[in-house]
Amino acid sequence: MTSRDGPLQSWYDIHEALRNELPRLRAMAGEASVDDAEGLQALSDEVVFFADVLMVHSLSEDGVGFPIMRNRGIEVSPELTQDHHRELMLMYDIRRACLELRYHDDGQDVADALARVRRLLEEAEADLLAHIEAEDGDVIPRAAAALSHDDQMDLVIKMVAHTPAWLGPRLLPWMIANISRDHRVQLLKAWRDAMPPALFETRARVIRDGTEAALWNDLVSEVPDLARLT
Ligand SMILES: [Fe+2]
Ligand SMILES: [Fe+2]
Numbered sequence: 001m002t003s004r005d006g007p008l009q010s011w012y013d014i015h016e017a018l019r020n021e022l023p024r025l026r027a028m029a030g031e032a033s034v035d036d037a038e039g040l041q042a043l044s045d046e047v048v049f050f051a052d053v054l055m056v057h058s059l060s061e062d063g064v065g066f067p068i069m070r071n072r073g074i075e076v077s078p079e080l081t082q083d084h085h086r087e088l089m090l091m092y093d094i095r096r097a098c099l100e101l102r103y104h105d106d107g108q109d110v111a112d113a114l115a116r117v118r119r120l121l122e123e124a125e126a127d128l129l130a131h132i133e134a135e136d137g138d139v140i141p142r143a144a145a146a147l148s149h150d151d152q153m154d155l156v157i158k159m160v161a162h163t164p165a166w167l168g169p170r171l172l173p174w175m176i177a178n179i180s181r182d183h184r185v186q187l188l189k190a191w192r193d194a195m196p197p198a199l200f201e202t203r204a205r206v207i208r209d210g211t212e213a214a215l216w217n218d219l220v221s222e223v224p225d226l227a228r229l230t
Contacts, residue, residue, distance in 0.1 A: 051094065
């Protein structure tokens with residue numbers, strides 16, 4: 001059993017979803033045209049959502065996960081916090097450029113803003129991939145090795161508990177859609193087996209309501225308990 005098979009699985013899963021999203025956003029920005037107002041709006045919306053998810057995720061580590069680990073004597077490098085600061089400033093600049101894209105409606109030339117979105121997304125991708133690799137390869141395995149099964153569960157519950165209510169309904173379906181089929185099936189089965197039924201059903205409903213039918217039906221075929229949801 002690796003640390004991926006334990007209670008910390010969802011920590012790996014959010015990383016997998018973040019990793020997968022950046023190349024998609026980069027491709028979207030690459031294909032966007034300065035004359036396509038709808039496409040620019042869609043790009044801006046997706047980038048802003050990603051930035052919100054990254055902010056909430058980084059805070060869950062810096063404000064919850066890392067302090068709990070340090071209190072238990074598990075070393076967590078302060079460099080990870082410096083990474084978060086740098087990445088969030090990058091996302092700030094990307095969001096700023098995204099807002100400028102909207103001035104397309106006023107007939108303004110947004111070519112420079114779009115070029116900045118493209119360049120900064122590339123920069124953010126390289127930065128974030130190295131950062132996530134350090135967390136997946138070092139921080140999470142050390143938490144898994146040092147904490148009991150119940151303490152790992154407690155850590156994850158506390159880390160996700162502060163997710164803002166306005167972000168939750170979109171975040172969970174987004175994460176499920178952006179991880180591999182094996183990992184999403186594994187996660188739903190782990191939740192089914194570990195959570196009180198009412199909590200499992202609440203989470204499953206959030207996923208169902210924000211997920212395309214084909215993906216949801218595929219999930220139900222692997223986790224038949226989901227078919228009983230009302
Ligand atoms: Fe992080
Ligand atoms: Fe992380």
